[in-house]
Amino acid sequence: MLETFSNKSILITGNTGFKGSWLTAWLLHHGAKVIGLSKDIPSHPSHFEAANMGDRITHIWGNIENLATCQELIQQYQPDFIFHLAAQPLVRQSYREPHTTFTTNVVGTLNILEALRLSNHPCTAILITSDKCYDNLEQVWGYRETDRLGGKDPYSGSKGAAELVIRSYTASYFSSGDSPVKVAVGRAGNVIGGGDWACDRIVPDTIKAWSSDQPVLIRNPHATRPWQHVLEPLSGYLTLAAKLANNSLLNGETFNFGPSAEQNYTVANLLNSMQQHWTNAAWTDCSNPESLYEAGLLKLCCDKALHYLGWKPILTFKETVALTTQWYQAYYSDSREVWQVTQEQIACYETYAQERQAVWTISCASPATS
Structure with missing residues (x-):
């Protein structure tokens, strides 16, 4: 499946972000020619900078809120594939900056689609949204x-x-x-993994505190999330792109990419598991009943991805936590380069996938309209 991307021109919007940088590294691992579009480096430190990815790709500084930027870029490079990840991705920031959030996430997506319409060249586009696009009724089924x-x-x-x-x-x-x-849509939820330093996210906040030998303060330890390693949904996006390129029946479809149903764990479960891989680690419950609304339970049913794409998650919760924590340990204390550690973890994930036969034969049936 990954050989599909060898020597192909691939545009990644939001390539300096957490998911975007891991997707960049994975595609480079398989010989793709990556073009990145982003308006800034979203955090300091950042995975993108630490792994020197700017020197490994064609990187364009620009804002997806500008239609002319999107149109000129897509017309100039005419990429074989587009992965649209650029977004304002944080719930709490969306309360502080609602206009920016809607403009980036809605108008930015509109501009990519309009640029594709105007270019009208052969292109497979995977547009990434979120599990939070659903009207969350706190239901126990996915x-x-x-x-x-x-x-x-x-x-x-x-x-x-x-x-x-x-x-x-x-x-x-x-x-x-x-x-x-x-065009197809990928929906995923909370992802964790090395190289994430975004604000108001549990793993970055925890690692920042623990790397300074400080306890981390947790505002909602009982919230349940479908934790998954960043490479899990990325494997779904890549599988979807490869299948869509050769199967018009998938055009216009949406797909969930989440962990298996039994892998919903609380924030407290996550922290307790992370503690096993980090010395002198501690956390403190600072729950505030007046905090801004955040979903307490949200999980996805991924049967459609399994049936039509042959995709399924492969990592256990313990493996997810171990890979995540070990990446940060390497960053803060190991002499290995970040690029090397990143590539090693990608290779490790691919080995797990091969051993567990993660990608099965695609069904030729037409998906139900979503």
Whole structure:
């Protein structure tokens, strides 16, 4: 499957971010020619800078909120694949900056689609939204791709709105069997892994504190999340892109990429597991009943990805935590280069996937409309 991307021109928006930098590293690992578009480095430190990725790709500084930037870039490079990851990805920041959140997440997505419409060259585009695009009713079963979109906070609302834009553009411009542009949507939830230093996220906050021998303060230790390593949904995006490029029946479809149902754990479970890999680690419950709304339970049903893509998550919760914590240990105390550690973990993940036969034969049936 990964040989699909060898020597292909691939545009990644948001390539300096957490997911974007790992996707960049993985595609470079398989000989892709990566073009990155981002407006800034979203955190300091950053995985992108620590691994010197700017020297390994064609990097363009620009803002997806600017249609001319998107149009000129896509017209100039005419990428074989696009992975649209650029976003304002933080719930708490969305409360502080709702206009920026909606503009980035909705208008930015609109601009990529419009640039594709105007270019109209052969291209497979995977547009990434979020599990928070669903209207979260705190239900105990996983959300399916056909469930209602919604969102109580600005971030969730922006992702639901982006999905409506994608749906209308796909139906209006890219739905015919001979369309050179193929589009699909990937939805994933909370991801963890080395190289994430974003604000208001549990693992970066924890590692920052522990690397300074300080306890981390936790505002909602009982919240349950479907924790998964960053390489898990990225493997889903790559699988979807490879399959979509050769199967027009997947055009316009949406897919969930989450951990298996039994891997929902609380924040406290996550921290206690991380403690086993870090000396002198401690955390303190500082729950505040007046905190801004955040979903307490949200998980995905990934049966559709399994049936039509042959995709399934492969890492256990313990493996996810171990890979994550070990990456940060290498960064703070190991003499190995960040690029080397990143490539080693990608190779490790691929070995797990091969051993566990993660990618099965694709079904040729048409997916149900989502």
